[in-house]
Amino acid sequence: IIPACVPSANFDVQSKTGWLTGWGSDIANGPLSDVKMELSSQVLTNERCLEIYPNFNLNTQICAGEIRLNESA
DSSP states (O other): OOOOOOOOTTOOOTTSEEEEEESOOSSTTOOOOSSOEEEEEEBOOHHHHHHHOTTOOTTTOOOBOOOOOOTTO
């Protein structure tokens, strides 16, 4: 276990790549994983985040992981 670095309050993470980790589900409303998962994802801009999730709390959370479906399939 190593400490996590926390950036200063004015550090802008929008449009940067971040790492998501946890024991969540890999499908919507699916069962939680027995093992910790991780993936890299682009952090969304605040504007895009609020378009998708209007009630998202930008003061305490970072929005990432926009899903784009292949419309040509």
